[in-house]
Amino acid sequence: MKDLMNEIDRLLKEKRYFEVKSIVAQENAADLAAVFDDLFAENFEEKTEFMILFRILPKDIAAETFAHMNTDMRRHLIGMFTDKELREILDESFIDDTVDLIEDLPANVVSRILKNSTTGERKAINEILRYPRDSTGSIMTIEYVSLHKDMTVSEAFEKIRKVGVNKETIYTCYVTENRKLIGVITVKDLFIAEEDNKISDIMETNIISVDTHEDKEVVGNMFRKYNFLALPVVDKDNRLVGIVTFDDAMDVIQEETTEDFSKMAAISPSEESYFRTGIFKHARGRIVWLLILMISATVTQLITDNYTSAFAAVPLLVSFMPMIMDTGGNCGSQSSTLIIRGIALDEIHFSDFFKVVFKEFRISIIVCSVLAVVNGLRVYLMYEHNLLLAMTISLSIIATVIISKMIGAMLPMLAKKVRLDPATMATPLITTIVDCCSLFIYFNIAIFVFKI
């Protein structure tokens, strides 16, 4: 990809446009968009180059490449487009891509886009923009093929041929009656049927659809489960208002997963990629949780304050604090990570609460036994057969592992129950909570064993 970019960059600088043209004609739109994005990131100075490169692209590839570019690049290009060029690009674009673009642009650019859209497009764009950002409505497209139940197979083929060019997918067609969705039929079904079969006789009437206001994360899971190419989106009266295609579902899955990764590492999620996010935005996204966790650590600090007499008597106790805390944090995050992922994949539900807690309890018994024995032995051998110390450490590990796994298992499910995002109940928060519990237990066991 870098090679391609450098080659194009060099040829453009030398004004060898004909050669550029023959190179870009060979490339896929997604790859071309990557070249644009890379050129844009590296050459903030010479911005006219992009316009020349864009005008060199064959018409049909230009709109597709445009759809694959990042927001900054697209905003820059729109600024340089003539109204005629903007209209051409919008004509060739799918409505859902235009909506995605509009959501990220400043108002003056948006109004220019709307001014250059047809009345129908404008109506459709406004309709999709009305849906909340996390809803299915916001990611759907209205460009699907609809058929009538009384059509024959050959009439259906004729319609697909006529309207199909501008539809995002033609492979699943939707049968509607008074705007209500009454059937679904795939092009494969049409191929298998006889030419004079009626659509109503061969269409699938057991339809799996999704509501416009359904959370888009649910739609991602439905695609994973059913392997559909597209899923119909209906309003509360079962009227067909749009479809979601598998590529948009894949994008949703990727976004949601990246969001989970961020939240689980105590970062406020950003919609931009790592490099496209500025350092101040990065810092802001990280400071919030760090501050919250740092202030929460005051509790651990106050707990420890109470036991100065304990580690004044046995200074070695301090040396084992990091190990006890880390083991607790790691055990808790193992459990919480598996539960959070299970919830995201719709494999674990709140109704499984006691099943999960009991399972984690049994696992923690096995884990803590092994860790306690290994560590007790290690301490016993390392610290001149100090049996009391070994006992303190082993007992503390047993308590810490069990408690941390219980907390790690319960918190994400409880969060889900009260409609918080389970992903925030991950390592950082659990570590902080587990620290308090484990140090409290540790010092009390020590006081008891050493009779301080």
Place this chain on the structure above:
Amino acid sequence: MKDLMNEIDRLLKEKRYFEVKSIVAQENAADLAAVFDDLFAENFEEKTEFMILFRILPKDIAAETFAHMNTDMRRHLIGMFTDKELREILDESFIDDTVDLIEDLPANVVSRILKNSTTGERKAINEILRYPRDSTGSIMTIEYVSLHKDMTVSEAFEKIRKVGVNKETIYTCYVTENRKLIGVITVKDLFIAEEDNKISDIMETNIISVDTHEDKEVVGNMFRKYNFLALPVVDKDNRLVGIVTFDDAMDVIQEETTEDFSKMAAISPSEESYFRTGIFKHARGRIVWLLILMISATVTQLITDNYTSAFAAVPLLVSFMPMIMDTGGNCGSQSSTLIIRGIALDEIHFSDFFKVVFKEFRISIIVCSVLAVVNGLRVYLMYEHNLLLAMTISLSIIATVIISKMIGAMLPMLAKKVRLDPATMATPLITTIVDCCSLFIYFNIAIFVFKI
């Protein structure tokens, strides 16, 4: 889903098979498979029920449902199938699903499957089984539609109609010559073209394909980038050997992501879901890393051992250890998580090493300034205007944040460079490393500030 299962369970127990039949005819294969899996998980005793339920399914849905079931359920059913039933299911199944099944079954069941396959199927199965588990070859299917370059559009349609029923996708067709892949054409392209156009004139010759031995994770990223329905798989001589369809790519993406989540929480990844993994397997998958990290914590412990005089002089120093350690761990895991995810999504490469490190350095400067000021003030006000303590804490936080972000940024990229999985360089390992560094710095700053 639970309701459906309970309803079917009840009707089966009351032997009201006719009613069951009319219910299952309404359902999607993926939902039916979920019912089978749930019934299987809850009723280990009455296993004949499943066979009755399975025999009630309409023939065409039976094979699809079978493909969606989990391995245990399928193994159980195969054990009860007659040879004739097994043959029917295999006939209706796609080769790649059969291969997935075979990979998880014991040898005696596999040989029974191979015995009931046709010679052609057996050859194809063996061919796919030859590829390494992580390669593209292992997830491809050989059931695609191939066309000849001299065909006309209407001849192509005729061929698709004839062979399409048994192909996993018909919407992208592949043009081969002497088994070499020379073009790709979609059904949409065929619809748009004239009936007497020649395939060679309208096919796409700029083909994006993937090598049989390419890592399947790469294929997942290609689907994300290009939005293809299917991707052709070629051998080293550019001969077409199979295709990967988008649903298999989605499965790969999900598996790889779940694997990353597990590794990042110090768990050896399991291919089974949370509930299907037994407690001993769960415990085994967690103990290994916990032990490694616990033993590594010995270093932190030995470092702390050296500073008993410091916290004997200022016992309050101990109380702030958890906060310093946790802040370091959280900062490091923020950076490492973003980098690991960026690498997985192919957005961050080793060539970006210095760019990333410099970016993280600048972010850490902002983050540590804010945290140091807030925390210094807090300590100053909480501990009776103890300026020395406040200074020690603030300076330690500055050093800890910068170092932990540097470590968190560098380790995943270095891991990628030496072909280790970046995901193992996550929170748990980084916490352990950061602990050593931060406590060492903390105690030394304390000794310096308090002149101990």
